[in-house]
Structures are given as structure tokens and as C-alpha cells.
Amino acid sequence: MRCFHITERETNHMTQEKDRAEQPEGSSENVSESQQQTKRLEDKIFVLENTNDRLSKKVATFPKFSMLISIMTFLVLFSYIVINDTGMTKRIADQIELSKDDIESSMREDIKNEMLNEIAEIQNISDGDELFDKLYKSAQETNDELKNKMAGIELRQKMIVEGAKGSLESMYFIFTAVSALFSILGIYFAYRHIHAESKKEESQEKHDQEMRGLVGSFQNNIDTINSLIETLQQSYSYKEEVEREIKELRERHHEGEEKFRESILKLNTDAVRLYKEGFSRTTLNREERKRELKTFSNQMNNMAANRNIENQANPFCYYIRGLAHIANYRLANGIRDLEIAYRDGEVELSGVTEKNYAGHDIVGIREHLNRMLVDACYFEATSYKNLGKYKESIARFSKAIELDPTHLDSRVTRVQVMFFDARFEQFGKECEELDKILNSFSGTDADEVDKAALKDAKKFLKLYQGNMYLPKDERLLPTSRSGYKKYEDKAEAMKFYRQAYDHSTSARPTFALAQAMEQVTPASWGRGETPEKMYEEAMRKLKDRVTHDHDLMYAVMLYYMLAVCACKLTREKENAQIHLAEARRCLRELPEDITYFSPMNKIRLSRAEILEEMNKFEKYFIKK
Structure with missing residues (x-):
């Protein structure tokens, strides 16, 4: 296992050294830091492998060493008990023999002394019967004494043997207990060894898996770093091309x-x-x-x-x-x-x-x-x-x-907006003041303004003044604009429209004058004019105007005015619907937030309001 790791490491190291040797000189300095990190990771893997080997050896050696100590301890104790048992048996035998020798020597001395004493006494006895009796009695006593002593000796030997037997039984009991204890310990150590071996295998397998995972992770990191190094090498090879492109981009x-x-x-x-x-x-x-x-x-x-x-x-x-x-x-x-x-x-x-x-x-x-x-x-x-x-x-x-101050279009149109905003009193005052200013421009200051512009300004001023006084058709007027009826005056409308027409006979003054003439008696017409003639003249001029004016917002008003003129002329009435349809078409092409001028009531209306007014106009004037 160890040799394999060393060989693999040496092989990887040799391969990496070869790759580094093949790298361009220009890129070696740039990737040195990455290579150092790779080397450090490889060293860590090597240290982890060594640690794993040492731990594996320690885990495998410890159970065997513990079992060997247990067996040696059991053998020493067993040898001690056997030797002690043998010695004790020998000591008992020696003690018995010693006891026998002591008794025999003691008895021998006693018998010797008694026999000597008996001999001495016998020597003093002369009678043979007495001597025989004495000897018989002495032999009888000696025999009895010998029996008693032999019985004492046997009793002593029996006690010694029984004591030795008790001692041996005690020793055998202790030996059995010790043997049982060591058997239990042996079984315990065997179980522990078996359990430890199984645990060791599981832990070893788990440890090996963790180590393999860790080594694999490190190896993946090394592979990633190597791939990054290769990418860096490729990027460095593109450096000149990128710089060239940057230079071209800067030039561009x-x-x-x-x-x-x-x-x-x-x-x-x-x-x-x-x-x-x-x-x-x-x-x-x-x-x-x-x-x-x-x-x-x-x-x-x-x-x-x-x-x-x-x-x-x-x-x-x-x-x-x-x-x-x-x-x-x-x-x-x-x-x-x-x-x-x-x-x-x-x-x-x-x-x-x-x-x-x-x-x-x-x-x-x-x-x-x-x-x-x-x-x-x-x-x-x-x-x-x-x-x-x-x-x-x-x-x-x-x-x-x-x-x-000489910008006439701003002056005149501002007056018109005041009327649209229903500032009637301010409108009247501004009209009077503007009329004076325009008349002043007609004198010594006429060179400061364009004469045509001055003429148009006077025309529009009179038109706007006439719009205020022209009677409004209640059928077409929105309810919210009823305030405009307050200043209706047919004669004033006729007066201002006539002045506008005198300044310019264009389409709008002509159309407005025709509307005013309808509101007054023929005595106020004069000059052989009739509303029909004025509507005919207005229609002719409106057609010419709508042909040349391409403003859609203005065209809505022009086509609406043509529809009004057609309604007033018998031979043109059938075209009124066409003109009104054109006004609606132009209206649809324009944004919804724009407002429009109503030629009927002379006010400005929203998209919805002007469409509603056209519908009512169609109902009351075209289809009636």
C-alpha cells in the first residue's frame, strides 16, 4: 500500500515536472504561484497517507499485544501454582517421614532406657518367678505403651495427612478459581479482540473511505489547478493578439x-x-x-x-x-x-x-x-x-x-386661448388693447412688422371677437360650455365678422360671415350678399385650402366646415356626408390627447366632444 502511493506520487511528480519543462519560458513566472500551491497540496496528501499507514499499524498491533500479555500472565500464574503444589506435597511427605523418624528414635530411646532400668531391677531380683512375672509385666506394660504410642503416632500421621489434604484441596480450589478467572479473562479478551477486529475493519473501511474521499478531493483540486494553469497558459498565448485587438479598437x-x-x-x-x-x-x-x-x-x-x-x-x-x-x-x-x-x-x-x-x-x-x-x-x-x-x-x-413685443402671432393667439379658457372679461380687455396696438403698428411703426402678418393679425383678432358673440346652437353645445351663451350678440358678431372679411376674404372670414348673416335680417346684409352666396364662396375657398394644407389637425376643421357649407347649399347637400366622413377619418389618424376647433360653436373641444358634436350635426342638419 505504502509503496504504491510512493510510486504514484513519484509518477505524478515526474509528469508534472515534464509538463513544467515543456511550458514556455514566458509563462513559467506567471504560473509559479499556482505550481507552488499544487506542490503544497501534494505534500499534504503525502503526509496524510503516512499518517494513515501509522494509524493502521497501531490499530492492528494493539489487540495482538494485549492478547500476548494476557496469555503470558496466565502461564506465569499457572506455573507458580503447579510449582507451589509440588513443593507442598514434598514438604508434607518430608514432614511425615520426619515424624516417623522422630517417633522411632524417641521410642527407641524410651525402650532402651526402660530396658536398662528393667535389667537393673532384674539384676536385683533373684527369684525366677518374680523375675518372669516382672519381665512379663514389664513386657506387657511395654507392649501397652507401644500400642498407645503407635496409636498416637497413627493419629498424628492421620492429622498431618488430613491437614495436607485440606491444604491441597484449598490449593486446588484456588487453582480452579484462578483458572476460571483467567478463562473468563481469556474469553473476554478474545471477544474484545474479535469485536475490536470487526470495529477496526469498519472504522478502517470508514477511515479509508474518508481518506480516499479526501485524497480524491485533493486530486480534483490539483486537476482543477492544472486545468487553470493550462487555461492561463492559453490566455497568455493570446495576450499579444488581445493587445493587438485593443490597439485596433483604440484606433477605431x-x-x-x-x-x-x-x-x-x-x-x-x-x-x-x-x-x-x-x-x-x-x-x-x-x-x-x-x-x-x-x-x-x-x-x-x-x-x-x-x-x-x-x-x-x-x-x-x-x-x-x-x-x-x-x-x-x-x-x-x-x-x-x-x-x-x-x-x-x-x-x-x-x-x-x-x-x-x-x-x-x-x-x-x-x-x-x-x-x-x-x-x-x-x-x-x-x-x-x-x-x-x-x-x-x-x-x-x-x-x-x-x-x-412685436410678435403678432403670440399676441393674437393668446387672446384666442383666453376665450377658449372662458376668461371672458380678460378676453374683452385684451382684445381692445391689442386692437390699439395693431393700429399703432399701422402708423409710424409699420416698418417694424411684416405688413402681411399685421393684416392677418387684424383679421384673426376680429374673427376671435366675432366668435365670442356668435349665437351658439344649443343642440350641439356641451352642457359644460353653457357659459359661452352669456355673451351672445348677433349684431356684434355680424360687425366683427364683417371687419374680419374686410381685412381678408379668405375661407374662414367668409364662412364666419355667412354664419352671422343667417342670424340677422337681410337689411343687415348689404352689398347684394346672401348667406347662400357666402357659403358658396367659402366652400370654393375651403376646397382650395384643404388641397394645399396638409395639416391633419387643421383638416378636421376644414372638412367639418365643408360639411356645414354643403348642408346650406341644396346642390351640395348630398356631399355633406362625404365631407363629414373625411373629417372623422383625419380625426382617427391623430392622437387622442389633441383638442379641436368647432366651426359651429367656435370653441375648442376634446376628441370625444368633437365626435359627439359631429354625430349631432349629422342627425340635425344632414339626415333631417
Whole structure:
């Protein structure tokens, strides 16, 4: 067993030494620590095997040694008893012989002395009879005495023999007891030896199993370490390749950084270029402009998905992407980007980050930033209005006016939102004040604003004032909007719509004027106009407008107005259902959170409310 372990260990050791000799020189230092751990584990296994052998020998030797001592002790005691018995028998025999000799010598002396005494007395006796009697009497006495002494001797011998016999019986009893005791001890030691042998076999087997398990565990650890060493050797062989790949990645990263800087510069340049081209509500929804906005937005989103561009994209990037969201009716996303554009624009005004602009864009960039802040507020406010968040919309329009008092779209649309939010008194005051401001621009300050924009602003202001006074159809008006009926005034509605029509004969003033003319007497019409003629004119202009305006949200209102015009014209009434269906189709393509302008009651309604109004309109005006 021992020789086998030594041979196996030496064989493993030689194999490992061979493997280490075959390892590359470059990896020997790197795996030395692992090899040392392997050697320490092997040494521990060797020590455990030696300990196991010594314990096995001790366990096997101890029962045999105990049995040998027991047998030797039994033999010594048995020899002692036999020798003692023999000696005692001899001593008894010697004592008996001694007793016989002593009695014979004693009797011989006594007889001699008595005979001498008798002879002496006989010598003094002369009579023969007396002498015979004397001799006979003496012989008789001597005989009696001899008998008595012989009886005493026999009694003494008998006592000696009986004492010896008792002693021998005692000795035999002791011998028997000792023999029984040693037999019991022998049986006990035999049982103990047998039990110990069985236990030893079980414990030895268990111990061997534990040792085999422990040795196997150590061997598995050694195998694992060897496999790790092999893995490390392989990994070291890949080191140069990995370093080469890392170098290539760094070069690619450097190239990627260069391309990213070029891309971000192009993105910033395109954003400034697109801003300079200008956007309005109408141009925002033209197909070619929507494609440009979508392309820019996709490029910016792709770059933002791979890198953090927050501090590298200029404010115009967020402004253009915000308009792209608004053009696709993602109004909440558009508001978020416009807020970022406004925030970053303010920061840029305090210190322009020149690296975020092309060289030719740096000149006059502050002027464009100031203008962009106003436009961002305007489109943000318009988005809030379309979402029905009138408070936020008014706040952002007010901020745009604060930045640029000549921004007419913000001034006029803010008044409209006040009406939508049912701020009637404030609406009236703001309309009067805005009318004065617009008239002031028509004078000496006319060069500060665009004349076409000023004309549109006056038109819309009068339209919004007329909307407040136009009588509302109770069949279509939601119950929650009954407060709008408080300010109904047919004459005032006719007056303001006429003024709007005088400023512009476009579709919306024409349609509104036709509605107002239906509410008043023919005496108020004038100029040979009739509601039917105005509806015909409005329908013709609406058809042209819906053909060129691609804003779905605006198209809902235009198709709804066409349906209203068709109901008012006998030859067009059969087309009213078609126009209303188109309005509903556009409505379905838009998000559910958008609100819509009702051309019937001049208020803004949610998706559900405008659909309900269309259904009622169809019931009362088309199918009646």
C-alpha cells in the first residue's frame, strides 16, 4: 500500500515536472504561484497517507499485544501454582517421614532406657518367678505403651495427612478459581479482540473511505489547478493578439471620435441652416419641410442613442427636433425639446460655445439665438393650446411677447386661448388693447412688422371677437360650455365678422360671415350678399385650402366646415356626408390627447366632444 502511493506520487511528480519543462519560458513566472500551491497540496496528501499507514499499524498491533500479555500472565500464574503444589506435597511427605523418624528414635530411646532400668531391677531380683512375672509385666506394660504410642503416632500421621489434604484441596480450589478467572479473562479478551477486529475493519473501511474521499478531493483540486494553469497558459498565448485587438479598437475609437465630431458639427450646422430658412404653422406641415425635419430628427436620435450629445448639440438642434415632433403630432415630445432649446439658448447668450457652431454661423449667432427663444416659446404655447392646457399656453405666449413685443402671432393667439379658457372679461380687455396696438403698428411703426402678418393679425383678432358673440346652437353645445351663451350678440358678431372679411376674404372670414348673416335680417346684409352666396364662396375657398394644407389637425376643421357649407347649399347637400366622413377619418389618424376647433360653436373641444358634436350635426342638419 505504502509503496504504491510512493510510486504514484513519484509518477505524478515526474509528469508534472515534464509538463513544467515543456511550458514556455514566458509563462513559467506567471504560473509559479499556482505550481507552488499544487506542490503544497501534494505534500499534504503525502503526509496524510503516512499518517494513515501509522494509524493502521497501531490499530492492528494493539489487540495482538494485549492478547500476548494476557496469555503470558496466565502461564506465569499457572506455573507458580503447579510449582507451589509440588513443593507442598514434598514438604508434607518430608514432614511425615520426619515424624516417623522422630517417633522411632524417641521410642527407641524410651525402650532402651526402660530396658536398662528393667535389667537393673532384674539384676536385683533373684527369684525366677518374680523375675518372669516382672519381665512379663514389664513386657506387657511395654507392649501397652507401644500400642498407645503407635496409636498416637497413627493419629498424628492421620492429622498431618488430613491437614495436607485440606491444604491441597484449598490449593486446588484456588487453582480452579484462578483458572476460571483467567478463562473468563481469556474469553473476554478474545471477544474484545474479535469485536475490536470487526470495529477496526469498519472504522478502517470508514477511515479509508474518508481518506480516499479526501485524497480524491485533493486530486480534483490539483486537476482543477492544472486545468487553470493550462487555461492561463492559453490566455497568455493570446495576450499579444488581445493587445493587438485593443490597439485596433483604440484606433477605431479615435477614428470614431473624429467621425463623431464631424457628424455633430454637421448636425449643428444643419440645425442653424434649417432655422434660418424659417418655419410657420403652414410651412411646418408641407411635405418637403416635414421630410427635412424627419431626416434631421432621425440623425439626431441616432447620435443620441450612441453618445451623450447634451453638451455638444447646440440649442437649434433641439429646436428643430422639437418642430419635427410637433409636425408629427407628438406634442408632448415637442414641448420637451423646445424647453431644452429655450434653456440652452439662454445659456448660450451668456457665453457662446463656439465649438458647437460652424465658422460662418458664429457671425450674428446671438441675433438668431434671441429670435429662436421667441419662436420656441410660440410653438411651445401653440402645442399647449392644442393639448387643451390653456393656462400653460397663455404663460408661454406671454413669455414670447415679453421677449418680442412685436410678435403678432403670440399676441393674437393668446387672446384666442383666453376665450377658449372662458376668461371672458380678460378676453374683452385684451382684445381692445391689442386692437390699439395693431393700429399703432399701422402708423409710424409699420416698418417694424411684416405688413402681411399685421393684416392677418387684424383679421384673426376680429374673427376671435366675432366668435365670442356668435349665437351658439344649443343642440350641439356641451352642457359644460353653457357659459359661452352669456355673451351672445348677433349684431356684434355680424360687425366683427364683417371687419374680419374686410381685412381678408379668405375661407374662414367668409364662412364666419355667412354664419352671422343667417342670424340677422337681410337689411343687415348689404352689398347684394346672401348667406347662400357666402357659403358658396367659402366652400370654393375651403376646397382650395384643404388641397394645399396638409395639416391633419387643421383638416378636421376644414372638412367639418365643408360639411356645414354643403348642408346650406341644396346642390351640395348630398356631399355633406362625404365631407363629414373625411373629417372623422383625419380625426382617427391623430392622437387622442389633441383638442379641436368647432366651426359651429367656435370653441375648442376634446376628441370625444368633437365626435359627439359631429354625430349631432349629422342627425340635425344632414339626415333631417
